[in-house]
Amino acid sequence: MTTRKKTRYIVGVDVGGTNIAVAALDESGANTYGLRSEPTRADQGSEAVVDHMVRMIDTAIAETIAETGAKRSAFAGVGVGAPGPLDRERGVVLVAPNLGWHNLALRDIIADRVGLTATLDNDANCATLGEWWLGAARGGRNVVGMTIGTGIGGGLILDGKLYHGSSDVAGEIGHMTIDSTGRWCKCGNYGCLEQYASGTAIARRAREALTADSDSLMHRMVDGALDSLTAALVYEAAKQGDMLAIEVVHDTARFLGAGVANILNIFNPDVVVIAGGVTQAGEALFEPLEREVRRRAFKAAVDAARIVPGTLPGTAGIVGAVATFKQQALGAV
Amino acid sequence: MTTRKKTRYIVGVDVGGTNIAVAALDESGANTYGLRSEPTRADQGSEAVVDHMVRMIDTAIAETIAETGAKRSAFAGVGVGAPGPLDRERGVVLVAPNLGWHNLALRDIIADRVGLTATLDNDANCATLGEWWLGAARGGRNVVGMTIGTGIGGGLILDGKLYHGSSDVAGEIGHMTIDSTGRWCKCGNYGCLEQYASGTAIARRAREALTADSDSLMHRMVDGALDSLTAALVYEAAKQGDMLAIEVVHDTARFLGAGVANILNIFNPDVVVIAGGVTQAGEALFEPLEREVRRRAFKAAVDAARIVPGTLPGTAGIVGAVATFKQQALGAV
Numbered sequence: 001m002t003t004r005k006k007t008r009y010i011v012g013v014d015v016g017g018t019n020i021a022v023a024a025l026d027e028s029g030a031n032t033y034g035l036r037s038e039p040t041r042a043d044q045g046s047e048a049v050v051d052h053m054v055r056m057i058d059t060a061i062a063e064t065i066a067e068t069g070a071k072r073s074a075f076a077g078v079g080v081g082a083p084g085p086l087d088r089e090r091g092v093v094l095v096a097p098n099l100g101w102h103n104l105a106l107r108d109i110i111a112d113r114v115g116l117t118a119t120l121d122n123d124a125n126c127a128t129l130g131e132w133w134l135g136a137a138r139g140g141r142n143v144v145g146m147t148i149g150t151g152i153g154g155g156l157i158l159d160g161k162l163y164h165g166s167s168d169v170a171g172e173i174g175h176m177t178i179d180s181t182g183r184w185c186k187c188g189n190y191g192c193l194e195q196y197a198s199g200t201a202i203a204r205r206a207r208e209a210l211t212a213d214s215d216s217l218m219h220r221m222v223d224g225a226l227d228s229l230t231a232a233l234v235y236e237a238a239k240q241g242d243m244l245a246i247e248v249v250h251d252t253a254r255f256l257g258a259g260v261a262n263i264l265n266i267f268n269p270d271v272v273v274i275a276g277g278v279t280q281a282g283e284a285l286f287e288p289l290e291r292e293v294r295r296r297a298f299k300a301a302v303d304a305a306r307i308v309p310g311t312l313p314g315t316a317g318i319v320g321a322v323a324t325f326k327q328q329a330l331g332a333v
Numbered sequence: 334m335t336t337r338k339k340t341r342y343i344v345g346v347d348v349g350g351t352n353i354a355v356a357a358l359d360e361s362g363a364n365t366y367g368l369r370s371e372p373t374r375a376d377q378g379s380e381a382v383v384d385h386m387v388r389m390i391d392t393a394i395a396e397t398i399a400e401t402g403a404k405r406s407a408f409a410g411v412g413v414g415a416p417g418p419l420d421r422e423r424g425v426v427l428v429a430p431n432l433g434w435h436n437l438a439l440r441d442i443i444a445d446r447v448g449l450t451a452t453l454d455n456d457a458n459c460a461t462l463g464e465w466w467l468g469a470a471r472g473g474r475n476v477v478g479m480t481i482g483t484g485i486g487g488g489l490i491l492d493g494k495l496y497h498g499s500s501d502v503a504g505e506i507g508h509m510t511i512d513s514t515g516r517w518c519k520c521g522n523y524g525c526l527e528q529y530a531s532g533t534a535i536a537r538r539a540r541e542a543l544t545a546d547s548d549s550l551m552h553r554m555v556d557g558a559l560d561s562l563t564a565a566l567v568y569e570a571a572k573q574g575d576m577l578a579i580e581v582v583h584d585t586a587r588f589l590g591a592g593v594a595n596i597l598n599i600f601n602p603d604v605v606v607i608a609g610g611v612t613q614a615g616e617a618l619f620e621p622l623e624r625e626v627r628r629r630a631f632k633a634a635v636d637a638a639r640i641v642p643g644t645l646p647g648t649a650g651i652v653g654a655v656a657t658f659k660q661q662a663l664g665a666v
Binding site for chain 2: 255258269296
């Protein structure tokens with residue numbers, strides 16, 4: 001009798017307030033199958049969202065089987081990334097305001113419904129682990145990941161392993177105070193980095209500046225409807241030379257630079273990987289950011305670190321959910 | 334032939350800009366021998382300081398032998414804690430401004446001169462590891478240590494091990510920005526925690542406040558010579574009910590609270606151990622500090638952490654130097 005080492009497959013799920021993204025990867029991470037992203041429709045309730053997740057997982061499995069000829073027994077399990085705070089040990093999402101979830105035993109529900117082993121980790125941790133496994137942070141030993149979107153999420157890989165802290169809430173980099181008497185944050189703190197450098201904050205700072213400057217291109221971009229101004233539009237206006245937008249982008253880099261400098265002085269990482277929409281600004285963000293970091297952080301920490309944009313936009317969370325499954329259920333990535 | 338497991342001894346050395354402290358501990362940490370602290374006299378040059386360290390180590394060994402009847406062969410080695418930045422792998426102190434040292438190969442010099450294996454680690458790391466091994470942070474899995482004196486040093490024990498980062502400069506908690514447009518720090522950054530909550534900063538904030546208030550008890554305490562005002566005197570004046578001093582102490586707790594809240598949100602530790610002179614203020618510091626932390630940090634992080642004063646004043650550095658020797662040279666504490 002001859003045995004042949006069969007390829008195993010793992011399904012990755014990234015569930016957020018806006019979208020559910022699902023795909024299957026082979027164990028090596030070389031191939032992705034059945035990648036799909038669909039609106040979460042959180043307002044339909046947690047049961048409907050879970051049903052939707054299960055359907056998407058089944059579809060990804062079916063498409064992988066169709067494409068590769070694999071048997072269903074070749075699927076090792078499902079890694080799920082979800083917004084925190086979580087109780088990882090029990091596999092429970094404690095609170096997810098954007099999804100309206102409270103104490104949802106997501107891991108075991110998914111495992112039961114799909115009929116495969118499942119793991120659960122924080123979405124920001126997953127995104128960081130994804131970039132470390134297959135993306136911009138490959139080869140790093142100490143990696144700090146930041147995902148800048150509506151808020152700022154963080155993930156920590158220290159000495160080659162995800163660091164979760166004592167009650168699974170480590171890595172809340174967006175809620176690091178950079179101005180102790182600064183802007184109020186809905187977390188209850190003042191001066192959180194997220195209040196200055198998230199996509200939401202960028203748009204808000206631009207709106208605030210616009211009330212005193214009606215000549216800006218940004219006014220015209222939104223037909224005067226300032227509420228519809230987004231960070232993406234601010235960056236677009238800056239690209240077109242709008243002075244006010246350029247100033248907002250520059251300030252963003254300075255605030256973010258203070259945050260990243262803190263990260264360098266505290267963690268002394270070899271990679272800081274920044275993901276999310278604002279990284280599309282490219283050098284307009286990273287060049288002043290690096291300058292600010294160099295001005296603020298210890299030279300030995302600056303020299304040790306590369307600050308890079310993520311290279312898995314849209315899939316880092318899925319890839320990382322698969323990687324956490326590999327670490328937690330299979331013992332290694 | 335019968336063998337008897339002999340007690341082994343390790344010498345711990347804590348060298349700083351002000352004092353050199355040395356003692357020998359048995360491997361279990363249960364007993365301390367020949368504890369001594371002497372002025373460093375850094376102005377006499379690095380060779381004189383190293384000679385002094387070697388004499389103190391030899392004395393500690395001789396006193397341990399006299400007291401226990403141990404043989405010299407029972408000494409496993411010397412653990413040294415020194416101000417950073419260090420190159421731990423090469424055992425070199427890269428720069429120590431308060432000692433006037435540059436690229437001093439301290440580990441190997443001590444090993445050669447004493448004739449025992451030696452290890453070298455950062456003094457703040459040693460202090461944290463000391464509190465974890467035998468002091469206030471015992472039993473912690475994730476411990477952040479802060480030593481508040483002239484500056485603010487930090488040490489990190491994550492998942493039960495000292496975390497050094499990618500180039501041995503991790504844990505610079507004193508140089509975490511808590512006010513990105515705030516006070517200039519000699520590290521080059523602005524708004525470092527150290528500029529608000531170190532002993533030096535406490536005295537300076539009091540002096541600044543005193544220029545506008547000549548009724549304060551603090552004026553009389555230093556006979557109007559404000560330059561001689563210290564953090565200890567500020568706390569003493571607060572204890573005696575001086576309103577201005579009470580305000581300075583309260584502000585210190587708030588600044589420190591912002592820093593500790595950042596630590597909780599980022600590291601989610603089970604213990605934050607605060608050492609150094611200012612902890613003598615006791616509840617006058619810790620009570621408003623805890624309140625501020627509770628106001629700022631995530632509840633799940635606050636609930637997981639105890640914030641405690643160090644219990645090894647004067648010896649945490651020595652104890653931790655012994656513990657780092659055990660971890661690095663003997664493989665375990």
